[in-house]
Amino acid sequence: MKKVLFAVLLVAMSMTAKAQWFNLESNRDYYHLGVNLGSAGFGTEYAGFGFGASLSIWGVYIDCLVNPPASATDNHVKNELWFDHEAFVINAGYQIPVLPWLRVAPIIGYSQTNYGYVDASTVNVNVNSETSTGHISHDYIVDESSRNHEVNFGAGIFVRPIEEINIYAVATRRAIYGGVSLNLNSF
Numbered sequence: 001m002k003k004v005l006f007a008v009l010l011v012a013m014s015m016t017a018k019a020q021w022f023n024l025e026s027n028r029d030y031y032h033l034g035v036n037l038g039s040a041g042f043g044t045e046y047a048g049f050g051f052g053a054s055l056s057i058w059g060v061y062i063d064c065l066v067n068p069p070a071s072a073t074d075n076h077v078k079n080e081l082w083f084d085h086e087a088f089v090i091n092a093g094y095q096i097p098v099l100p101w102l103r104v105a106p107i108i109g110y111s112q113t114n115y116g117y118v119d120a121s122t123v124n125v126n127v128n129s130e131t132s133t134g135h136i137s138h139d140y141i142v143d144e145s146s147r148n149h150e151v152n153f154g155a156g157i158f159v160r161p162i163e164e165i166n167i168y169a170v171a172t173r174r175a176i177y178g179g180v181s182l183n184l185n186s187f
Helices: 002-016 024-029
Strands: 031-040 048-057 060-067 081-094 096-099 102-128 133-142 148-162 165-172 175-183
Touching: 031 060, 031 081, 031 165, 048 081, 048 175, 060 175, 081 148, 081 165, 102 165
Parallel strands: none
Antiparallel strands: 031 048, 031 175, 048 060, 060 081, 081 102, 096 102, 102 133, 102 148, 148 165, 165 175
C-alpha cells in the first residue's frame, strides 16, 4: 500500500511541476543521425557482431544492423571452401517522448539470416586510388535453403543527456544493439 501511495504522490508532484509528459510537439524539431553496434541475428546460430546506422526525423526512427560474413575478407588464397554466416536487420518505429530527455519507441522490422560458404580460390581486389592501398575479398555464396526471413519486433529507449547527443538501446526479436546519434539541428 505504501508503494502505491508513493507512486501516486510522485506522479502528482511531477504533474504539478509542469513536466511535459508525452509532448508529441517536440518531434517536429527532432533530427538525429547515428551509428550503432550490437548483435545481429540474435537468438539464432547465425548471431554475431554487427554494425549499422540510424536516422530519426520528426520522431520516425529507422535503422539497420549488418553482421557480414567475417571470412569473406580473409587474405589467404587457397583452393578451399569454408562455411560462414551473415545476418541483417532493418527496423522502423515512432519515438514517443515521455520526458524532454527520455523517449521510447515500439519497433517493427525485417530480419534475414543465412548460412553459406566462402570460396577462397576467388580473389576480388579492391584498390583505393587516393591512398594506393587495397585489400582482397572472396566470393560468399549463400545456401538458399538456409535463408531465413522473419518479422522483427521489439522496443527502443532513447536518452538525451545533452541537447546534441542521443544515446539509445534497442532490443528486438533478432537483434540487440545500442548506439549514439547526433542532433542535426545543432550544426
